[in-house]
Amino acid sequence: MDIIKRIKYLKKLLNKNNYLYYIKQNPELSDGEYDTYFRELLKLENLYPQYKDIDSPTHRIGAKPSTEFKITKHLQPMMSLSDCFNEEEFHTWHNRNSKILKNQNFEMVSELKIDGLAISLIYENSKLKTASTRGNGNEGEDVTSNARTIKTIPLNLNKNIPGNIEIRGEVFISKSQFTTLNIEREKNNLPKYSNPRNCASGSLRQLDPIITKSRRLDTFIYSIGYYDSSILLPETQYDRLKFLSELGFKTNNNTLLSNSLEGTINIYKSFEKKIPELDYLCDGLVIKVNNINSQNIIGELTRSPKWAIAFKYPGNRAITQIKDIEINIGRTGTINPIANLVPIELDGVTITNATLHNPSYIEKLDLKIGDWVYIERAGDVIPKVLSVIKNKRNGLEKKFIFPIICPSCNSKIVRNKSDAIYYCLNNKCITKIKRSIEYFVSKNAMDVEGLGPSIIEKLVSNKIINNFADIYYLKKEDLLKLDGFGVKSAENLIHSIENSKNRSSVKLLVALGINHIGNEMSDLILNKFESIKNLYNLNYDHLLEIPQIGPQIATSIIEYFNDADNRTQIDKLINLGLNYKNIKSSNINSDLLGLNFVITGKLEKFTRSEIKDLILSLGGKVSSNITKNIDYLIAGTDPGSKLEKATELKIKIISENEFKILIK
Ligand SMILES: [Zn+2]
Known part of the structure; x- marks a missing residue:
């Protein structure tokens, strides 16, 4: 050969x-x-x-991770576009160009303005040489290794283009991929991305290309920067887009031509309704003079071309007033300021709260109680305050004083350097205790049915329980002392608490509420270290042997187990008979190793969590969505749309009985 x-x-x-x-x-x-x-x-x-x-x-x-990005110079500066927000402003732009071109009916091309981040790609003799971010317009960060992992960026052009050509476009993440990613992050106790744009930017600017690859970024290519004079290019923007597509780039097909002001405004209006249905974020149109020669006649300002304009749509924003700022204490002791808003409708949802992150965020906004503000909501995340409308102030606004002690337990609060968030470090803080118990019993953790926040509130306030281990000492009589409990409901709750003792060690480790330890991480840790008890004496290096664990997660685990109170609580749980050893290490059965399952419809022989635990204990995986990576769909009665999708993708569909045969 x-x-x-x-x-x-x-x-x-x-x-x-x-x-x-x-x-x-x-x-x-x-x-x-x-x-x-x-x-x-x-x-x-x-x-x-x-x-x-x-x-x-x-x-x-994906190449090896780097420690920092190299800076690379663009062959031709990357310009930014000037914006307009209404027809009047667009009219002004059109009018100016008509005068310069001495033509009312010059041709314009309307392209969607994808809300991602700009990328510049240099091809040398048809091969991808460098990829860089916009940076300051003259030079950007070299993200070549990362760009190579994006499947829609050709490594080799379809046509032979001698010399250098610089290609520009937008890197983005689809809305559906963004949602999937955030569900994943939530499961793993990682902070969610606030919107697809930040997510795309964070993913492209990863020092580790493997991470970039896992994010499944996508691109739309829309223009050409520098090119060697020997390269012949089409004369109009519209034809250049076609040319780019022929070279192998992904271009957006919502591109339309018009040669009148009214025509372009109609295009703008018609897309406003279509855009929310697209699977990517788009915040307006980019209108360009189509003829390249005309573009050159019109010319450029220092940083933006005069022959193009971003014609933007009003975003998912609303104006409302800050009624108050409250402090929310989290399970790990985070002290989060929350804006209490005059209720306002946004995207069909009534908004009453918005996050303010930390004191520096409030300072930066110069936000006061009583201020009128713009709020924005992106995806399903908690809305945030964007800016203060200062000319609406009447002098009655009050400055918010950030507390220096925990509002719940009065102990001093401490600022964490890495995220600028304040923490209450008191282990006896009553609000922290309540939150940690709520988390312990939640669906994702020990899944204790019927033990909601209001019951926990009563139990903790009446000092019947002081920590999550205490729930296992609860007796029917304790509950009967509380308002709202009858004999039957008390028995039911005791039963479901008892039942939760059967949860796996992986769930128990999640339930402890260690920062950053969700289901997947817990699974990895117990696969390696086998028992929660073995985690008491781990050091940094032991933990870093798991590739998915970085310094931040390792620190969080070590700090947790270094705390004597925490260890006492876990010992208590172990003595109560909870599972603290990984079953997998004692169970050599791994029939389902590497197989991916989705479950749908009503099952008769298993509950959802039983069948899930069973699959996991046999080495399989359970997903919630049908994709082509799924091996089996287990379908009960009334299966719904997942069945259709599985049929479409030719995924094996099995009944409960067939599943039982499979694992025999
Ligand atoms: Zn406190």
């Missing part, structure tokens, strides 16, 4: 299939075939590294 030829062939085959798959959405190779060729190429390149080239699809695996 001629190695060089084979590598070349494989590269071409895989790159072409990537293009067909991600841009044309019509691949020729099946996933299995793709994998086989990919692995062959990877093997050959490892054996013969001298033949590994920068355009190889194996680069898409």
Whole structure:
């Protein structure tokens, strides 16, 4: 076999299939075939590294993490666009250009303004050489390794373009991928991203390309920056977009031409209704003079072209008044300021609160109680206060004094340097205790049915329980002393508390409420260290042996187990008979190893959590959404839309009985 030829062939085959798959959405190779060729190429390149080239699809695996980004200069500065927010302002722009061009009916192209972050790609002799962020417009951060992991960025152009060409576009994350990612982060106790834009930016600017890859970023390419004079380009923006698409880039197909002011305004109006239905964020249109020659005649200001304008839509914002600022104490002792708002409708939801993060955020906004403010809501996250409308002040506004002691227990609060958030460090703080018990019994943790916040409030206030371990000492008589309990309801609650003792050690570790330890992390930790007791004496290096654990998580675990009170509580739980050892280590059955399940409909033989625990204990995984990575859909009665989707994707659908046979 001629190695060089084979590598070349494989590269071409895989790159072409990537293009067909991600841009044309019509691949020729099946996933299995793709994998086989990919692995062959990877093997050959490892054996013969001298033949590994920068355009190889194996680069898409992600390069090694770097410690900081290099700065790279753009061949041609990246401009930003001036904005307009209404027809009148757009009219002014159009009018000015008509005068310069001496033509009322010059042609304009309307493109969607994708709300992501700008990227510049330099191709040298058709191969991707560098990718960089906008930065200050003249130079940006070199994110080449990360860009290589984005499947819609071609490593090799479809046409032979000699010399250098600089391509510009937007990197974004789809709304659906954003939601999936945040669900995942919530499960793992990681802070959620506030909106897809921040998420895309955070993901592209990762020092570790593997992380970038896992975020599944996407792109739309829309313009050309510098190009060697030997390269011949089409004469209009519209044709250049077509040309970019022919080169293998993903371009947005919501691009329309018009040669009148009214026509363009109609396009603007018609897209306002369409945009919310798209799977990516878009905050307006970009209107450009179509003819490149006309663009050159109109010219540029220092930082923005005069021949283009961003015609923006009003965002998901509303104006309301701050009634008060309250302090919310979290389970880990976080002291969060929350704005209490005059209720306002936004996106069909009534908003009464908005987050203010920390004292510096309030200071930066110069926010006072009684102020009128803009609030914004992105996705399903808690709304935030964007800015203060200072000319609405009447002098009666009051400055908010951030407390220096915990409002619940009066102990001194301490500022954490890394997130600027204040914490109450008192383990006996009654509000912290309530929150930690609420968390302990929550669905995601020990899942104690019927033990809600109001009952916990009464139990803690009456000093019947002082920590989460105490719930297991509760007796029917204790509950009967509280308002609202009858014999039956008290018995039920005692029963469900008792029942929760059967939860796995993974759930118990989650329930302890250690910062950053969600289900997945807990699973990883107990897989390695086998028992919660083994975590008492771990040091930093032990923990960092798990690749997913970074310094922040390791510190959080060590601090938790260094605390004698915490260890006493866990010992109590262990003595009560709760599961603290990983079953997997004593159970060699791993029939379902690596298999992915989704469960739908009503089951008869298992409860949802029973079947989930069973699958997990046998090495399988349970997901909530049907994707092509799912191996089995377990369908009960009334299965709903998941069944349709699974059928569509040709996923194996099995009944409860078939599942039982599978695990026998
Ligand atoms: Zn406190």
